[in-house]
Amino acid sequence: MVISITNxxxxxxxxxxxxxxxxxxSLPRYKMPDQPIPKEAAYQxxxxxxxxxxxxxLNLASFVTTWMEPExxxxxxxxxNKNYVDMDDYPVTTxxxxxxxxxxxxxFHAPVGEHDTAVGVGTVGSSEAIMLAGLAxxxxxxxxxKALGKTYDRPNIxxxxxxxxxxxxxxxxxxVDLKEVKLKEGxxxxxxxxAVEMVDENTICVATILGSTMTGEFEDVKLLNDLLMExxxxxxxxxxxxxxxxxxxxxxxxxxxxxxxxFRLPLVKSINVSGHKYGLVYAGIGWVVWRTKEDLPDExxxxxxxxxxxxxxxxxxxxxxxxxIIAQYYQFIRLGFEGYKDIMMNCSKNTRTLKEGLQKxxxxxxxxxxxxxxxxxxxxxxxxxxxxxxxxESLRRFGWIVPAYTMPPDAQHISVLRxxxxxxxxxxxxxxxxxDIVKVVNELEAAPPTDNSISVHNSEASExxxxxxxxxxxxxxxxFAHGKKTxxxx
Numbered sequence: 001m002v003i004s005i006t007n008x009x010x011x012x013x014x015x016x017x018x019x020x021x022x023x024x025x026s027l028p029r030y031k032m033p034d035q036p037i038p039k040e041a042a043y044q045x046x047x048x049x050x051x052x053x054x055x056x057x058l059n060l061a062s063f064v065t066t067w068m069e070p071e072x073x074x075x076x077x078x079x080x081n082k083n084y085v086d087m088d089d090y091p092v093t094t095x096x097x098x099x100x101x102x103x104x105x106x107x108f109h110a111p112v113g114e115h116d117t118a119v120g121v122g123t124v125g126s127s128e129a130i131m132l133a134g135l136a137x138x139x140x141x142x143x144x145x146k147a148l149g150k151t152y153d154r155p156n157i158x159x160x161x162x163x164x165x166x167x168x169x170x171x172x173x174x175x176v177d178l179k180e181v182k183l184k185e186g187x188x189x190x191x192x193x194x195a196v197e198m199v200d201e202n203t204i205c206v207a208t209i210l211g212s213t214m215t216g217e218f219e220d221v222k223l224l225n226d227l228l229m230e231x232x233x234x235x236x237x238x239x240x241x242x243x244x245x246x247x248x249x250x251x252x253x254x255x256x257x258x259x260x261x262x263f264r265l266p267l268v269k270s271i272n273v274s275g276h277k278y279g280l281v282y283a284g285i286g287w288v289v290w291r292t293k294e295d296l297p298d299e300x301x302x303x304x305x306x307x308x309x310x311x312x313x314x315x316x317x318x319x320x321x322x323x324x325i326i327a328q329y330y331q332f333i334r335l336g337f338e339g340y341k342d343i344m345m346n347c348s349k350n351t352r353t354l355k356e357g358l359q360k361x362x363x364x365x366x367x368x369x370x371x372x373x374x375x376x377x378x379x380x381x382x383x384x385x386x387x388x389x390x391x392x393e394s395l396r397r398f399g400w401i402v403p404a405y406t407m408p409p410d411a412q413h414i415s416v417l418r419x420x421x422x423x424x425x426x427x428x429x430x431x432x433x434x435x436d437i438v439k440v441v442n443e444l445e446a447a448p449p450t451d452n453s454i455s456v457h458n459s460e461a462s463e464x465x466x467x468x469x470x471x472x473x474x475x476x477x478x479x480f481a482h483g484k485k486t487x488x489x490x
Contacts, residue, residue: 017167054401060419060433061403063247063277063373067424072175072293072330077325078283082124084323093322096329097122100275103332105289107253108245108262120289121314122275122325126246127166128316129272129288132300133242134170134204135269136290139297150201158198160190161408162214164246176204182230182410188215188367196231205240205269210261211248214407215420216373218248221261221268228267233235240269240295246286248371250275254341254372255348269295275328278344278373280335280423285324343423347374347415350430351421358433360371363441367416379414386444387418394440400433442482 013026025047027033056066068076079093087094098117103191105118111116123129138155156177159167163180171178181194189212199206206228208219221243232238241262245252250273252259262268268291275285279297290296335343351374354368358364359376366379392404407414419433 016423029332040355055399056408057401057424059401061401064283065276065280069402072327075326075330084316084320084322097325100261100328104287109384110263110291118289119293120287122268124284124320125286126272128273129286130166131170131316133272133288135300136296137204139300154202155204156202157207158195158203158473162212164213171184177479185411188407189217189219192220192227196227197482199239201237203239207242207244210243210245210252211373216375217369218372225265225267241267243268243271245271246274247277250278251344251373263291280331281327281329283325285328347421350425350427351376361438361454375418377416377418379416388415390444391440392417398436431473456467
């Protein structure tokens with residue numbers, strides 16, 4: 001959820017134009033109105049306000065799917081009134097979720113027999129999936145420590161500082177220390193060697209990312225597994241690995257099948273993946289699968305019977321819609337392995353088109369790698385006159401939402417722009433974006449320099465200029481955060 005805020009400068013009433021055909025009185029903005037209004041007026045008021053939102057198709061900040069086939073849209077609308085938790089009432093929907101879990105488990109090479117049932121669950125997104133996986137690791141670690149008569153009050157997770165914010169939430173909400181491997185310029189993912197060095201007897205797992213949010217790069221899960229196996233052998237520990245494959249889980253199997261990152265590695269005990277990213281489903285579906293039943297403690301699985309029959313459940317919430325689960329199953333059977341592969345290959349091709357176009361301008365350094373999630377992260381070669389934040393803000397007048405941000409510690413002096421290439425981002429749109437970026441850059445170069453457009457790489461910049469740059473960045477992000485869009489969907 002997003003914490004609600006109100007703007008003290010806002011008019012407390014809503015005013016509208018076309019809805020006045022149905023109703024003439026204004027509506028309170030932050031209080032429920034006393035009387036009902038015609039349905040046509042309610043629709044028109046909301047419709048007109050939503051016109052000021054950005055275009056989802058041009059929102060290149062988000063990994064989340066913004067287009068699906070009309071046939072799937074029909075399935076979504078026909079099941080939008082089904083509460084998934086009513087498993088006894090909607091047994092077919094439950095069966096479709098179980099099929100999805102098994103398909104994903106086989107895709108990730110889980111040791112599941114042809115007629116065995118995989119262990120996993122559908123979630124609202126990867127954030128919930130990570131919470132569930134983290135809880136499983138914590139409980140297993142605590143149980144083992146109790147059995148050995150050792151303390152169990154200071155669990156920790158080792159990960160890179162490039163993790164998505166949901167890992168920080170898990171650590172804070174469930175009282176787990178987060179030990180972060182810092183990044184460095186030119187290396188923007190977790191270093192497996194440093195990660196294993198940070199592992200101690202209180203480490204419940206090492207969390208590695210398949211598809212960094214910052215650059216799309218895959219972390220070296222194979223090397224991490226090998227190094228951690230050696231340390232476990234030396235120490236007698238059994239520290240496991242969780243793979244956060246929110247972005248890359250539906251990319252790697254189709255584009256890079258030879259990369260070992262999943263359950264082919266013995267220390268990988270659980271994997272989460274976002275169905276609403278490259279799983280090609282609208283926002284609201286994630287998945288977590290475990291290697292075996294033994295990796296999910298029984299104490300975390302609740303059983304309820306007040307909906308009609310005994311129903312096992314392992315979720316953080318209770319009620320949730322069925323539409324996204326049905327949509328995921330639609331995509332799996334509609335596309336199959338080859339269909340997903342074709343789409344991912346096309347995304348990769350459009351990423352290369354964008355990369356080549358930006359390289360031809362001679363103004364940008366490409367930060368992202370060729371192997372990874374289809375996205376392009378790039379920085380300015382010369383930011384002495386304008387910054388990536390200026391480019392991001394200027395692109396909005398063309399409708400593009402392209403985020404600019406600083407890298408995590410210890411590479412926070414690097415500022416980049418990032419374009420996520422989804423299925424609905426065509427080669428033609430890539431060409432249009434390149435043209436608009438060139439237009440914006442030419443305008444910025446022709447404009448007089450601003451106080452805060454100094455180079456972040458200039459070590460001789462005065463403290464005054466640094467403060468001015470920080471003020472400019474803060475001003476930009478405050479305006480961005482108080483607007484209508486955020487881009488941290490998981």
